[in-house]
Amino acid sequence: MKVKRLLPRNGPRPLVLVIMDGIGCASNTEGNAVSHAYTPHLDWLLAHCPFTLLKAHGTAVGLPSDGDMGNSEVGHNAIGAGRVYAQGARLVNEALATGRLFEGKTWQRLMNYCRQNQGTLHFIGLFSDGNVHSHLDHVKKMLEQAAFVEKIERCRVHILLDGRDVGETSALEYVVPFEAFLASLNQQAGVDYRIASGGGRMVITMDRYEANWDMVARGWKTHVAGEGRFFASAVEAIETYRKEIPGVIDQDIPPFVIADAHGPVGPIRDGDAVIFFNFRGDRAIEISRAFEEEDFDKFPREPYPKVAYAGMMEYDGDLHIPKSYLVEPPHIENTVSAFLCAEEYKQLAISETQKFGHVTYFWNGNRSGKFDESLETYVEIPSDRVPFEQRPWMKAAEITDRVVNEIASRNYDFIRLNFANGDMVGHSGVYQAAIVAVEAVDLCLGRIIKAVQDTQGVLLVTADHGNAEEMYEVDKKTGRVKRHPNGEPKAKTAHTLNPVWFIAYSASQVVKMRIDPSVKDPGLTNIAATLMQLLGVEPPTFYDPPLLLFEF
Numbered sequence: 001m002k003v004k005r006l007l008p009r010n011g012p013r014p015l016v017l018v019i020m021d022g023i024g025c026a027s028n029t030e031g032n033a034v035s036h037a038y039t040p041h042l043d044w045l046l047a048h049c050p051f052t053l054l055k056a057h058g059t060a061v062g063l064p065s066d067g068d069m070g071n072s073e074v075g076h077n078a079i080g081a082g083r084v085y086a087q088g089a090r091l092v093n094e095a096l097a098t099g100r101l102f103e104g105k106t107w108q109r110l111m112n113y114c115r116q117n118q119g120t121l122h123f124i125g126l127f128s129d130g131n132v133h134s135h136l137d138h139v140k141k142m143l144e145q146a147a148f149v150e151k152i153e154r155c156r157v158h159i160l161l162d163g164r165d166v167g168e169t170s171a172l173e174y175v176v177p178f179e180a181f182l183a184s185l186n187q188q189a190g191v192d193y194r195i196a197s198g199g200g201r202m203v204i205t206m207d208r209y210e211a212n213w214d215m216v217a218r219g220w221k222t223h224v225a226g227e228g229r230f231f232a233s234a235v236e237a238i239e240t241y242r243k244e245i246p247g248v249i250d251q252d253i254p255p256f257v258i259a260d261a262h263g264p265v266g267p268i269r270d271g272d273a274v275i276f277f278n279f280r281g282d283r284a285i286e287i288s289r290a291f292e293e294e295d296f297d298k299f300p301r302e303p304y305p306k307v308a309y310a311g312m313m314e315y316d317g318d319l320h321i322p323k324s325y326l327v328e329p330p331h332i333e334n335t336v337s338a339f340l341c342a343e344e345y346k347q348l349a350i351s352e353t354q355k356f357g358h359v360t361y362f363w364n365g366n367r368s369g370k371f372d373e374s375l376e377t378y379v380e381i382p383s384d385r386v387p388f389e390q391r392p393w394m395k396a397a398e399i400t401d402r403v404v405n406e407i408a409s410r411n412y413d414f415i416r417l418n419f420a421n422g423d424m425v426g427h428s429g430v431y432q433a434a435i436v437a438v439e440a441v442d443l444c445l446g447r448i449i450k451a452v453q454d455t456q457g458v459l460l461v462t463a464d465h466g467n468a469e470e471m472y473e474v475d476k477k478t479g480r481v482k483r484h485p486n487g488e489p490k491a492k493t494a495h496t497l498n499p500v501w502f503i504a505y506s507a508s509q510v511v512k513m514r515i516d517p518s519v520k521d522p523g524l525t526n527i528a529a530t531l532m533q534l535l536g537v538e539p540p541t542f543y544d545p546p547l548l549l550f551e552f
């Protein structure tokens with residue numbers, strides 16, 4: 001038998017790729033909801049199939065440094081594109097470092113608009129250094145430029161508290177130094193810059209995939225109308241809510257409006273300019289639509305001021321949202337779906353609402369459209385609208401019902417799906433719920449293995465980054481879990497730096513697979529070429545190499 005790098009075109013079908021969102025691989029320590037869950041099917045795959053570990057964070061997925069954890073955008077971009085692209089975080093850093101951002105026509109237009117109308121410059125976005133959706137350093141650089149160079153007199157910052165990509169109750173670690181930064185800016189440049197409103201990112205403004213427009217409507221009321229509960233400062237708002245709602249974590253803090261004796265300090269009015277400073281698109285598209293679309297019907301915008309609006313990046317390259325942006329996004333082309341459509345392969349992409357765009361929009365390089373209507377089917381199972389720690393099974397069973405049927409129907413050459421559980425429940429910080437989430441995924445994995453066996457297909461199991469395998473904060477110096485004064489472990493809600501599994505299971509008796517040992521330091525970008533070799537299509541030379549070797 002000879003070793004080959006490509007299966008025949010009419011090889012085993014279907015090829016099924018399961019992305020277990022937020023399920024990474026780490027040692028079996030306290031707080032690892034993946035290793036402590038009962039996962040007989042994952043264990044079986046690891047015991048019987050070739051597998052390797054893939055890098056899913058840092059420079060391997062186009063982020064600025066290897067200290068940057070992975071995330072869904074860069075993870076799915078990397079899987080779908082087959083090679084590393086410099087991602088938003090890095091591109092904005094570069095545009096600011098070179099000054100290109102400030103020379104660009106969008107920045108100039110906004111500054112002129114403000115000056116001509118004597119308007120206020122507003123910044124809205126995720127207020128942390130998580131580097132997944134945004135980075136606080138970017139906002140600070142823009143505020144300095146506005147104050148010292150552009151001489152914009154009045155700025156207002158609307159802060160979305162994180163606690164999801166950074167420590168769960170870390171808001172004051174950002175707000176307090178930022179207030180000091182603004183105070184010194186005000187003093188040195190003689191300007192009037194303040195925080196004007198805010199709230200938890202899972203309560204206002206940052207909905208995604210149209211899962212819950214009410215969040216955006218609440219954000220509009222808070223930032224634009226300046227309506228809501230008044231506080232003298234963001235610190236007072238956060239401290240008050242923490243007292244009133246014991247155990248509340250930053251992402252869930254209710255909205256607040258900063259007001260003084262004259263009322264709210266920074267509602268958005270005619271003649272103002274607004275910059276949404278997130279670089280990542282999924283949670284920035286809806287609020288951008290609310291600002292830009294004339295005939296918008298998702299909620300009544302009261303008021304709807306006439307402003308100059310820009311996003312940090314273009315968030316949807318297909319629908320061109322927003323119309324105006326500060327930094328060019330990566331132009332991700334020749335994604336694996338484009339190649340598979342050119343070969344006339346039939347493809348199914350399926351997930352629930354929370355991750356639907358991940359297997360479609362992110363997978364296709366931040367494009368919402370299909371490459372070929374007649375070949376591609378996209379299925380969205382509506383997500384529950386509850387905190388996911390209350391329903392950790394989420395819609396895994398419903399996704400699996402459909403997938404199992406479609407495998408049996410042999411309608412598709414390639415099926416890709418995303419199970420949201422490990423990630424969405426991982427972000428809640430509730431350990432017991434994360435265990436249930438991982439077990440729900442494993443139960444479904446068992447059904448998919450069976451369906452693949454029945455059709456003699458091929459199953460690949462991987463993830464886009466880690467999360468549920470580290471549910472507690474660990475002290476980097478001692479390596480021990482951090483604890484609250486009462487001894488309870490401190491929950492970790494963010495993604496991780498851990499690698500993810502890549503497991504290849506061939507149900508066919510004829511095809512034997514193994515991991516190609518010559519591929520050094522594999523990462524998520526090696527998956528696209530692997531899909532192509534399994535479907536009998538020579539991968540393009542600009543893709544990172546495929547992971548498998550075959551005997552048949």
Ligand SMILES: O=C(O)[C@H](O)COP(=O)(O)O
Binds near residue numbers: 071164283
């Ligand atoms: O948007 C979120 O929920 C988190 O910031 C990142 O999670 P994701 O990258 O898995 O979507």
Ligand SMILES: [Mn+2]
Binds near residue numbers: 022072073423465
């Ligand atoms: Mn993810």
Ligand SMILES: [Mn+2]
Binds near residue numbers: 022467
């Ligand atoms: Mn996540």
